[in-house]
Amino acid sequence: MTSDAITGITSIDQLERKMHLKGKVMKTTKAGAIVDIGVEKPALLHVSQITMEGEQPILRVEDSLKEGQEVDVYIRNIREDRIEVSMFKPLQLEWREIDKDMVLKGKVVELEKFGAFVDIGAERPGLVHISELTQGYVKNASEVVNIGDEVEVKVLDFNRRRKQIKLSMKALQPGLDEIEGVKITPAHTNRRKKKVSKKENEAEVAATPAENEPTFMEIAMREAMEKAGMEAPAVKGKQSGKRNKKKTSEQEDILSRTLNQRA
Structure with a gap:
């Protein structure tokens, strides 16, 4: 199996976090091991960062590592006073x-x-x-x-x-809306105007009172006065209520007198 460990590293300045290197165990202690990774100073491998086959718990460092043993390690931290490594493959994205x-x-x-x-x-x-x-x-x-x-x-x-x-x-x-050739039709937010039917339109027109429409009596009186040489009053349209009845009675009197004069 081909290892992806980086070779040719000889200086601390070349080290980067998560870098995979080959190292050699120089010394083991209860707290871990000291590993030579080929740079100016050795790296520290803490007991919590030591793995065994099958991921079994480590009872003693000596049971897992021996002096002179070659191990695969990954750079965890690079500090001014020490270099920390781990045998656990680091996450690609922490x-x-x-x-x-x-x-x-x-x-x-x-x-x-x-x-x-x-x-x-x-x-x-x-x-x-x-x-x-x-x-x-x-x-x-x-x-x-x-x-x-x-x-x-x-x-x-x-x-x-x-x-x-x-x-x-x-x-x-x-x-x-960004895809070429796709046309987006916006939703209609305004309601459509209600269509008015023909019957409704006719009913509305019928309910609208005629403006300035003269009565038959007013038309006859106007013609009689014009023939008698009298000035005819302006037509003002229909009147309502008692005023309308009074106006009609006066007009009838005027028309009657006019006809008598002609006779």
């Missing part, structure tokens, strides 16, 4: 490295009714909720992705205490 709006690549490792879990190299897989898989309605996550698919996701939020990471695939996709 909690302190996660940030909102990060764009990452991952692999779908589990499907549920409510979404898909994606391994992004963190302590826990992140969840892409079914509403964040793609644009539009999705009934089942399997309609969009399958286990083993490599996908690109964006970090929406995370909670280290609860060990939860919320991801989105939809956030990296263009909106429907």
Whole structure:
């Protein structure tokens, strides 16, 4: 099996966190071991960072490591006074490295009714909720992705205490209004005007009182007075109530006198 350990490191300045190196155990103690990794000073391997095959608990350092033994180690911390290493493979993405709006690549490792879990190299897989898989309605996550698919996701939020990471695939996709050739018709917010039927229109017109329409008596009186050479009063339209009756009686008297004069 080919090792991905980095070789040729000879200076502390070349070291980086999570770097995989080959080392040789120089000395073992109850607290751990001192390991030569090829730079100016040896590295410290704490007992809590020592692993055994099958992930069995370590009872004594001497039972796991021997002086002169070659081991695979990873750089944990680089301090001014010491270098700390671990035999545990570090996470590709640690909690302190996660940030909102990060764009990452991952692999779908589990499907549920409510979404898909994606391994992004963190302590826990992140969840892409079914509403964040793609644009539009999705009934089942399997309609969009399958286990083993490599996908690109964006970090929406995370909670280290609860060990939860919320991801989105939809956030990296263009909106429907951004896709060329797709025309979005806005929803009608105003209600359509109510159509007025012909019968309703006719009823409305019939209910509207005629303006300045003269009566038959007014027309006859006007013609009689014009023939007699008298000035005819201006027509003001219908009157209502007692005033209308009084006006009609006066007009009848005037018409009667006019006709008698002509006779």
